[in-house]
Amino acid sequence: MHVYVHIPFCESICAYCDFYRYKTNASIQKQWFTRILEEIDALSFSSIDTLYFGGGTPSSLANDMLVRIAEKFIPYLAQSYEWTIECNPETLTQEKIRLYANLGINRISLGVQSFQLDILHALGRKHTLEDIFRCIQQCRDNGIHNISIDLMYGLPHQTLKDLQKDIDIFLKLDLPHLSIYSLQIEPNSIFGKQGVQPCDPDLEADMYERIRQDLTQTGYEQYEISSYCKEGMYSRHNLCYWDDSDFLGIGCGASGRIHGKRYDQNQSLQAYIQNGSIREYVESNPPFEAIMMSLRTAFGLDIQTWNQKYQRDFEKEYQRVLKKYAKQLKIRNGRCVCTPSGLEILNTILVEFLEDS
Ligand code: SF4
CATH class of the missing domain: 1.10.10 (Arc Repressor Mutant, subunit A)
Incomplete structure (x- = not known):
């Protein structure tokens, strides 16, 4: 069984983001928390091979709430499970890393996006380079070595030289996994509303090729169009999306697939708080x-x-x-x-x- 849990809260909203997310608000979060526990309690689980806490920013959730949610799944984890949590460097403290490791979380996906401060500022990201390096070191110190980072390319004013710097730093960090995406200007994002223009397609293609060449020549396998890893360190959870498997999607903003039928939980956060979980099955x-x-x-x-x-x-x-x-x-x-x-x-x-x- 593969399970995805969507935690839709973020401390701040990034300029390119059009995901299902809301700015953190303590009282709304409390009401959401009651609802998501109800949703989980109404489900039945068999052995969970992969569990993925995505968002939003799961690492921004208060520790006590995260523990209560996590505890619902722990009894069902398969012997050799993969449990990932998405984190942003500025919200991932040493205390949280220890807590996650103690719960049994064994994979961290860190939203780095770039190693250049000016680009991070333009994207509306709040972390510093020190935050990134600290998080990686502290994850390793606490026994979490399965670390993936997200990077972006095709960014406003980004040159091939800028991209090269990001690739070089990534390679020095010697991490097992990279997800790297080109920027899409979504109409409902801050960039979309500001009329930011997409990257020149030729430059974007050159960037894609530079990434592919540099990573594959240094021992990474491009196992998916946007994903690279070392020696079999695939994202087992993401593989379930690509290999025609079913997966359970929990929480507002999640999608799932049961017996081949896809569903979304698309209602607004307010509606979720009012109605609880509603699956909308989609034509597929x-x-x-x-x-x-x-x-x-x-x-x-x-x-x-x-x-x-x-x-x-x-x-x-x-x-x-x-x-x-x-x-x-x-x-x-x-x-x-x-x-x-x-x-x-x-x-x-x-x-x-x-x-x-
Ligand atoms: S990109 Fe991630 S961290 Fe930024 S607002 Fe969107 S969900 Fe939140």
Whole structure:
């Protein structure tokens, strides 16, 4: 079983953010807390392989609330579980790291975004470089070595040289995992409202390629379009999104998938406090989604499993697309995999898969 818990509170709102999040407010948080405990209590769990506390900023939640939520899941953790918590460097204190380690949390995902102060300020991030390095050291000191950081590229005024500095610092830190995303200007974000222009597509493509080359040449595996890791240190939780598995999404702002059916918990925080959890099932196309998600990864699509699960014939049905993108899509050992050049135009390829679905 894979479980995602959404904690939708942040101390401040970043300029690029269009996630489901609210600025921390003690009285609203208290009411949310009652509701999320009710939601968890109404569910039944089997053995939990991966548990993910995401947000928002889970590390901004008061310790006593986090402990009460965590305790609901601890009895169900599988023997070799992965339990991740997303943290922001400025809210992740030594005390919190100790607490998380004592609870059994064994993976930290740290929202770094950049190692350059001027860029962090422009993004509306509140942490300093000292915060980042302190958090990483304190996680290691407390036995949490499975650390991932998030970085961004394609940022306003960011040059290839700026990006190079970020990559170099990341490599020096010798961390097992990196998630790296290009900035998307979302209309409802502060950047969107300010009319900030997206990065030049050619520069963005050069940045993507620079990241890919530098990381793969220094021993990292690009196992997903935006994810790199050392020696099998994959995000096991994220793999469940890409390998066509079900996962439980808990809390307002969470999404989930049960028996192949996707749902969102999209109601506002106020509505969640009033109504409790409401799952809205969304129209989906599971066979296509399985292709879409698996092609993001280095493992690709297991053709036989897909054929059996959906009672279809992948190679026959998508003969046209496979032929048209023969250089970008390879079939190896029974799996359809995107080459590096395929990953660069994955969205275009997926549109064609969808047309033939
Ligand atoms: S980017 Fe993360 S920390 Fe920043 S406002 Fe959004 S959810 Fe909160």
